Amino acid sequence: MEVLAKIDNVTKLYGKKVALSNVNLEIRPGEIIGLLGPNGSGKTTLIKILNSVLADYEGSITIDGQPIGVHSKSVISYLPDEPYFENWQKGTDVLEIFIDMYEDFDYDRCINLLKRFNIDPAMRFKSMSKGMKEKFLLALVMSRRAKIVVLDEPIGGVDPAAREIILDTILENYDENQTIIMSTHLIADIERIFNRVVFLKDGMVVLDDDVESVRMRTGKSVDELFREEFR
Numbered sequence: 001m002e003v004l005a006k007i008d009n010v011t012k013l014y015g016k017k018v019a020l021s022n023v024n025l026e027i028r029p030g031e032i033i034g035l036l037g038p039n040g041s042g043k044t045t046l047i048k049i050l051n052s053v054l055a056d057y058e059g060s061i062t063i064d065g066q067p068i069g070v071h072s073k074s075v076i077s078y079l080p081d082e083p084y085f086e087n088w089q090k091g092t093d094v095l096e097i098f099i100d101m102y103e104d105f106d107y108d109r110c111i112n113l114l115k116r117f118n119i120d121p122a123m124r125f126k127s128m129s130k131g132m133k134e135k136f137l138l139a140l141v142m143s144r145r146a147k148i149v150v151l152d153e154p155i156g157g158v159d160p161a162a163r164e165i166i167l168d169t170i171l172e173n174y175d176e177n178q179t180i181i182m183s184t185h186l187i188a189d190i191e192r193i194f195n196r197v198v199f200l201k202d203g204m205v206v207l208d209d210d211v212e213s214v215r216m217r218t219g220k221s222v223d224e225l226f227r228e229e230f231r
């Protein structure tokens with residue numbers, strides 16, 4: 001099957017601290033991948049490398065057949081772990097930026113998602129709660145018809161009822177060939193949407209498997225397996 005992203009022997013050091021150690025992954029179209037691991041295991045570092053935020057690493061990465069750069073940015077829709085807008089801005093200001101910046105941005109889809117999340121884009125960010133900001137940004141990022149969507153801790157600040165709506169929305173809105181890579185600590189809440197999980201431990205991949213085969217092989221949910229692995 002076609003490989004959408006290939007991560008070959010990637011190692012990342014911060015000074016002497018090893019954040020990623022010889023990471024190898026092949027990512028294919030249509031996968032919904034849970035990138036899981038305890039605090040400090042390297043999830044955000046890997047996500048930042050895939051999204052050109054960090055460039056000083058060893059190893060090689062191709063995305064959609066090309067090295068990381070202008071093309072990879074155009075095919076990846078990225079939700080960072082912290083919002084990147086200013087408090088004085090309104091939702092509509094950022095919406096306009098997305099319309100201008102991304103050819104693949106589907107405005108109607110975004111407006112529908114915002115309605116579903118009960119977010120009024122005319123509000124300024126300083127008037128939104130943490131969860132409202134997260135939902136706003138998620139609606140934007142999910143509205144790009146990008147080949148790869150990378151979500152770093154997308155629903156950490158969102159209440160449990162809204163989480164369910166968001167997960168359903170992700171499943172309903174993602175295109176069949178789109179790949180989603182999502183880091184989270186809320187494994188029990190989210191694992192129903194994953195079809196593949198990657199566990200990182202001390203910067204190394206210690207598990208990379210289909211969710212179905214994990215369940216068949218171990219008789220455990222991903223959440224149970226995670227708690228066992230990282231106890």
Ligand SMILES: Nc1ncnc2c1ncn2[C@@H]1O[C@H](COP(=O)(O)OP(=O)(O)OP(=O)(O)O)[C@@H](O)[C@H]1O
Pocket residue numbers: 014017018019037038039040041042043044045046
């Ligand atoms: N800017 C930095 N400078 C130095 N060390 C860093 C920096 N960013 C991350 N690290 C270190 O790299 C390792 C991996 O961090 P990373 O943020 O990728 O982990 P994570 O799995 O995303 O953690 P969390 O679940 O807490 O978000 C940690 O040991 C962390 O201390």
